[in-house]
Amino acid sequence: MTTRHIDRIAEDYLRRLDDELGVLPARQRREIMDEIRDHLAERRADIPAETEADLRDILDRLGDPREIADEARRRFGLPDATAGPLEIAVLLVMTAGAIVLPWLPAGMAIGVLLLWRSPCWTRRAKYVGGYLPLGAAIALTAANSLLDSGIGLSALGGLIAGLVLPLAGAVYLAVRLGRRLRPLAWACTAAVLLVVAVPAVVSLVPSRTSAFIARDAAPRPVTSGKTACGAFYAAKHFPGRGAIETNVGICWNGGRAWRTWGPNCPVSSTGLARLSVHRCTVRSQGSVLVIDTDITERATTTSAFGRSEGYGWVIAPDGTFRSI
């Protein structure tokens, strides 16, 4: 029905105006909204058979919500809404935090704290881009550490909380800032992202590593016939972020290696790694056995403080395999 369609246009306008005026103190915002609502109602009532064109005319003369909000901002001495260092900081902290700590919404929390202080976003934008996603991320992280359910689910939850929500929020806020974010600011943001993101992506690529069986701690290597069993540490190195290591139990009969993966899988600094030894070749080099392994990372359920995952095989001191 045409009347309801027209009413919806009017409501839309008022809603946008209320949103834009969100930067004002509550009392002033209410006053202005009430007055403009009355203005609109009275103007519309003057027209006996109102058409959509009539309403749009009235709204045009009233002015764009953003213009009215800018005027209000000026009248009340609130800072101009062009994006400055604070706004750039919000976007950068949220994005960098998401990339550096993809399982924990810490960067997002700091970013949202800064967001609260910024005059450049409307109330609603702050909720959609900041407060709500942060709330969801915190809830997810809490649920994650409490439930600690199956591997895939928990890791996915961690990624959503620490990576997806902050990035989505930052993108939304950046878009809402739109024309108020000067090109230079965009360039700076992009540059920092590149500097942070590229190493982060590169470091996720699996790499080969090698280890010496002589370096094992326990269990001790035993020989049974021609088979030598032992444990060794395999390590995967992340550029600039240290290494994660895992215990690998292995038996070598002089020609063929039984591969296993170790009972202890310490979690890396990214909180995302569990090492799996997929393939290894064994060769002797002097008095030691050298095992070349192909190690890849997989998402893990454990928290950042490390916890043992019991699965795989253990080599007992008497040389027998025991599954965990």
Place this chain on the structure above:
Amino acid sequence: MKRGAIEYCVLALVERRESYGLELVQTLSAVDGLVTSEGTIYPLLSRLRRDGAIESFWRESDSGPPRRYYRLTEQGRQSLRTFRSEWDRFKNAVDQLIGESP
């Protein structure tokens, strides 16, 4: 310059007669080139209220719900007086310097 002057135009209108928002908007819009969009008057009214230059009250209207009317306060009267003398001096000075167009 315009933004500063409009404030006092509103005070002067309210001094002349107690008015409600839409009335003021209509009067101001009728003057050529004074107001770009009608909606911008309302933040001004809100600011003047907060500053105490005008105060509002409700009055019944025969054609619908009650309206919010504005009247000048003593403080508003005072500041309007000050502005009037300043504006006079300013106007004369500028006229003198600019002079008649050749």
